[in-house]
Amino acid sequence: QVHLVESGGGLVQPGGSLRLSCTASGRSFSNYPMGWFRQAPGKEREFVATTRWIGGAAYQKYYADSVKGRATISRDSAKNMVSLQVNSLSPEDTAVYYCAVSNTRGLIASTISKTENYDYWGQGTQVTVSS
Numbered sequence: 648q649v650h651l652v653e654s655g656g657g658l659v660q661p662g663g664s665l666r667l668s669c670t671a672s673g674r675s676f677s678n679y680p681m682g683w684f685r686q687a688p689g690k691e692r693e694f695v696a697t698t699r700w701i702g703g704a705a706y707q708k709y710y711a712d713s714v715k716g717r718a719t720i721s722r723d724s725a726k727n728m729v730s731l732q733v734n735s736l737s738p739e740d741t742a743v744y745y746c747a748v749s750n751t752r753g754l755i756a757s758t759i760s761k762t763e764n765y766d767y768w769g770q771g772t773q774v775t776v777s778s
Contacts, residue, residue, distance in 0.1 A: 648673050649671065649672070649673035649674060649748075649767045650671070650672045650673055651669055651670070651671050651746045651747070651748065651767055651768060651769035651770075652669065652670055652672075652769060652770070653667060653668070653669045653744065653745070653746045653769045653770070653771065653772040654667070654668050654669075654772065655667040655668050655772060656744060656772030656773045656774045657773075657774065657775070658775045658777065659736050659774065659775070659776050659777075660736075660776070660777070660778055661736060661737055661738065661776055661777070661778055662735060662736065662737075663736050663776070664732060664733065664734045664735075664736065665731075665732070665733050665736060665774055666730065666731070666732045667683065667730065667731045667732075667744055667746075667772060667774075668728060668729075668730045668731075669681075669683075669728065669729050669730070669746030669769055670726065670727060670728045671727040671728070671746075671748060671767070672727070675724075675727060676727055676748045677700065677722075677724035677725075677727070678700045678752060679700065679748055679749055679750065679751075679752055680697055680698065680699050680700075680748065680749040680751070680752075680754050680759055680764075680765070681697065681698055681722065681729045681746070681747070681748045681749075682694075682695070682696055682697025682698055682709075682720065682729065682746075682747060682759075682765075683695040683696050683697065683720065683729070683731045683744055683745065683746060683747070684744070684745045684747055684762060684765075685740075685742035685743065685744045685745065685774075686742055686743050686745070686771075687739075687741060687742040687743075690742075692745065692762050693711065693713075694711050694760035694761070694762070695710075695711050695713075695714055695718070695731065695744070696708065696709060696710045696711065696714060696718055696720040696731055697709050697720065697747075697759055697760065698720055698721075698722050698729065699754060699759055700752065704724060706722050708720050709756065709759055709760060711760070713739075714733055714740075717733060717734045717735045718731065718732065718733045718734070719731070719732045729746060731744070736776045737776060738776050738777060739776075740774065740776050741774060741775050741776045741777070742774060743771040743772065743773050743774075744771065744772050744773075744774050745768055745769055745771045746768070746769040747762075747765035747767065747768050747769070748765060748766065748767045749764050749765045749766055750766045750767075751764060751766075
């Protein structure tokens with residue numbers, strides 16, 4: 648049985664940073680897309696960042712426009728883990744952040760950010776940006 652467990656959420660001041668981690672168990676996802684989405688109150692779940700295996704230990708990284716330039720996603724395939732760091736946080740970043748993994752290796756740029764293409768989800772971790 649697959650489980651994704653996120654950690655690292657909490658209360659952060661505007662301008663601060665957060666680092667989230669997610670570890671998968673139950674099977675290896677080293678060759679599959681693994682990334683992050685978020686859902687703010689009253690809004691739909693949205694893409695934040697994700698990774699796609701391109702061979703060996705290399706991953707291509709994709710970012711939403713809302714975090715591009717201030718977010719870094721990383722994979723540790725040996726630990727079945729994905730991490731996300733976001734800097735220069737604002738109240739608009741307040742949301743529940745979810746880790747997700749897809750069973751589809753062939754996702755491309757136009758499909759890899761779609762929630763419907765991810766098959767396993769973590770329980771979510773709350774991030775609140777407030778002074």
